[in-house]
Each structure stands twice: as structure tokens, then as C-alpha cells.
Amino acid sequence: MPSISGIAYKNLRRKRIRSILTVFGIALSTWVLVSLFGFNRGYEASLNSDIDNLGFQVLLTAKGCPYEAATLMLQGSKSLRYMPEAVMDSLYQNEAVDKLTPMLMQTVFDVNKGEEGGMVGYLGIDPATYPSMKPYLTFSSGEWFKDREAKEAVLGYEVAELEQREVGDLMLIPEKEVEVLVVGILKRSGTQDDGTIFMPYKALQTIFDVQGQLTSVGIKVKQGADINAYEEELYSIHDVQVVSMAQVKNTISNLVSTAKVMVMSIAIIAILIAMVGVMNTILMSVLERYQEIGIMKSMGATTFHIFRLIWFETIILCAIGGVIGSLFSIVMARLTEALIRYVLPYAPSGSLIMIDFRLVLESIGIITLIGLLSGIYPAFRAARIKPIEAIRSSEGEL
């Protein structure tokens, strides 16, 4: 027994190339849509993860551009200015402070890095406080250096892989001509720490001749303490800048918001194109079947039956396009992510595109809904066809 859905499906197979092209257009729109929603989720999650993994809620840096400071801090690059190490003493006096960790970032140009040379960064840390703030950092071999003055280094996973280093190796700091001993290799953490070379900050001060200077101080506030009130107090310290993690999140979110708007605009345009494509395909199909639809109505098909028939065709096109587009977005997620990383000014270290089953279902739902909207006009046109008009149009052809 034929059914309306069966007739709709078979009709779509009548003009295969046209149906395939329409499905392809819908699939592309779905790809954009799923990737965009996946990016919105993934980016937020990765950013939060990156910031949470810093181990502290407030960062004190030397005064400078806050946007630059936030970006540089997360990218592990060199800060613009220094602040005196003595600032630590006043910070310790505040009751809201749970832990403090001093940091000194230094960079040198290594002529042997890559084909044309490149910058190498060293993060000076305090072995007594920094590891306890980052408990997720674990070693694949070796351990943290014990002495603040020791000319030793701990390498992040990616650095060790890239440099092919093992515990016990000696590393030369270019420009300074100082050799440091590799005492630990970290396991992959999925954070910026994977690309960091850690050294005792005191040793780094000596090597780079910046005694008594720091680039930043990480502050962990006691549980229950009023962070906002504490930040207000920190503003009274001269020549330092207070960067709260909430600020960092906002700053970076603002930086990428423009990119998000652009991507959203592209997605909307892609959806509109798909809508027009679906409408065109279905409308052409309706006009080509003018007589068939009229004859169906003479056999007992009501206006609602014809409306349903045309809507089924739209749903089938959109559902197939939606599923293919979703699968495509999952398969192409890595490529899409690489593209987004290339475009964005700052990208967190985790997965930028998070696609799950719910997102896929939601996107297919949205695309199908859009298809249904696109199908309204062609379905309306088809439903209005009168049997006699269809028969007369055929007689006209004769």
C-alpha cells in the first residue's frame, strides 16, 4: 500500500542529481552550524579549563596593557615589565591569601630553533609553592628541582618531545651560554604547561641578571574569602596590575567575540542559502508535478494530504542533509579546529570544538525546522492546485 511518505521519498529519487545537490547544500549548512555551536561550547570549556589549571585566582603583573598581559600570560610569553620581588612580603601579610607563587618569564632567541630560528621561553618558578598550586602536573620521569638556585630544568611534554630530551641531559640557554640539567619530564597535561621549560626562578634571575625582579605573582585566595574585596586592596599597590581570572576570561571572550559574530553571520548566510535551495528544489518539483498533484486531488487527496506530501519531501531532504552534515562536522572537526586556531588571536589549549550527540540532534532539529519553514510556500502552492486546472494545463500541452 503506498503511503504519503513513500511517495515523497520516491519522488525525490526522480531527479537524483537535483536532490543530491540540495542535500549537499543542507549538509554544508549543518556542518557550519554544528561546528559553530561546537566551537561556542568547546571554546568556553577550554578557556575555563586553561584558567582553572593556572592554580590561582588572581595574578599580579607589572603594570602594562591588561589585554596584552592576559594574552601573554596564557601564551606563556615574555611580560613587558618587571616588579620587585619585595612585593611578595606585603602580599603575605594579607589574611585573604592562602598561597603565593612568584614567577619570572624570560625569553631568548635560539638560532637553532626551526629553519630561521625562534624564541625560546623559560618560566622561573618557586619549587616550594608552584607544584602545590598545579597538582595535575605529574612526571613521566624525574621530579621537580629542589633548590631555588639550581641550574636545573623541568620540561613540559611537548618541549621534551620536540627537543628529544631526557632526564640527565644538559640544555644550553642560547645567548647566555649557560647549561642547565634536565631533572624532570612532565606528562602531557593538555595545557600551556606542555610547551613550557620550567626553571627555579632564583637561578633564572641570576642567569638573566634580573636579581630581585619578577614578572608575575600567582595568588591563591583562601576559601570563603571575598576575592573582589581582596582585588580592591591589591589595586593600592604601586606599579602592579591585578588580573583576576574572571577578567581574563572576559578579556579573551571579548577578543574572540568579533570572530564569533563573523562565524555566526556566515552560518546564518549558509542557512539562508540552504533554505532558498530547498525552496527552489521543492517548488520546481511541485511545478513539474502540477498534473500529478491535480490527479491525486481528483482521487481523494485533500489539501492537507498534498501539504503533507510536499512537507515530507522537505523533511527527508533536510534530515538526510542534516545527518550527513553532522557526520561531516565530526569527521572534519580537527581540520575545522586547525582553521579556527589559525584565525583566532588566542585559542585555549583544550579541544576547541566540542561536538556531542545532543548537539548533533539539536542541529539536525534546527535544519529540519528551517527546511519545514522553507517547504511552507511550495507546499501551499501545491495544496492549492485544483484538479481541473491540472487537467486543463495538460490539455493545453496537447
Place this chain on the structure above:
Amino acid sequence: MSALITARNLEKIFYRGSEQVTAVDKVSISVNEGEFVSFVGASGSGKTTLLHILGCLDNPTSGSLSIGEVSVFSDHKSLTESKLTRLRRDNFGYIFQKFYLIPTLTVKENILLPFAFYKNPINSSNAMDLAERLGLSHRLSHLPKELSGGEMQRVAIARALINKPKIILADEPTGNLDSKRSLEIAGILSELHKKDGITIILVTHNPALASIADRRVQLQDGHLVQA
């Protein structure tokens, strides 16, 4: 016998630009239950337009039309579209010159097509019986493009008969067929009338085909000249 179709002073006027064309001019006719009537006449005589009006496919400009006890058109008022659909579905089977089979559906699906739109106790075994009677049993899984013209028209006849209509309206059913196939279709229509007692209204140019009817109605310029 009671009148199944009663038409009084039917008039159908078309406008081609500023020109007024009266296709059906004050036609009154009754068709009794179980009667086989043929409409003959030259091209443009209004026979097809009259068939469309009697088959509730088109509204007259004026006049009145009743199918059984149901008044379809009277005093320039027609039944609603949904009531017309139900009336057509329950009473009529249509056979057209161009067959109008759905090319993507098999012969069996084309025959059962009306049941895609409403439930009916008639099941697919009835379709099999009908197909066998019309010599289509071996073609049930074929697509229309794989059939000859005569076979396509037989499928169209089976589709028109599947809901056991009271009235069959056939508009030039042999117009696209050769003489051998035309005779075949004429035989089928005659059998449907004689064995099943179905009321048939046939429009044709073919005198031989018209002669199988009980009553021959001649139209000329929209008028009945011989009824």
C-alpha cells in the same frame, strides 16, 4: 432506474482575454444508475467541459447539478472543496487520455494510490483481483515507463475502479492508443458496465467506441443536439 446525475441548464463560460466563450450552453441531462452514456462531438463542442462538470471536477457558471441526493451546484453556490473531495472520492473513478500514472510508483502502487489518502477496507488482494481481471498481474512490480500504452490505460482503469466507484468518467480513453488497444479498452468498459453495473460516461471522437454505450449524446457548440 433512479437518476444518479441530474443537471439542469448547465452553462460554462470561459474568457479568453476580452472574448467570451460559452463552452456549455444551457445543457440539461440526467444519467441513470447503471447507464452507459457516450458524449460525442467535434473538438470544441464542449463534451469534455460537460464531463468535468458532471464529474464535479469543475463548477458550472450557472445551472444546477445533483449527484444522487446531494446538490453539488445550485444558485451559483458550490459545495466546499473538502466536501467535493469526499464526493469525488466516494462516487467517481476518472480515466483520462494521458493516463496520469505516477512514474515513480509501480503498477501495484499506482492502482492503490487512492488509498494513500484515505483508509478503505479494500485491501491489496482486491488490487490483485482487479489486476488479474485487467491482465496486469504479471506487471504489478513494473514502473509505468516499462508498459505499453494499452497497459498504462488498463492501469489507469484499475486505479479508477479500486475504490469501487458508482460512476466512471472516461475522457478519450483511447485517444493515445492504436485501434487494437482501443478495442481492448472498449471491451473492458463494456464488461464493467454489463457485469458490474457501473455507470459510465464516456467522451470520445471514436464512433466505434461511442457505439458500445446505451445512449449516445451529441454535442455541438456547447448544445445538446441529440440525447
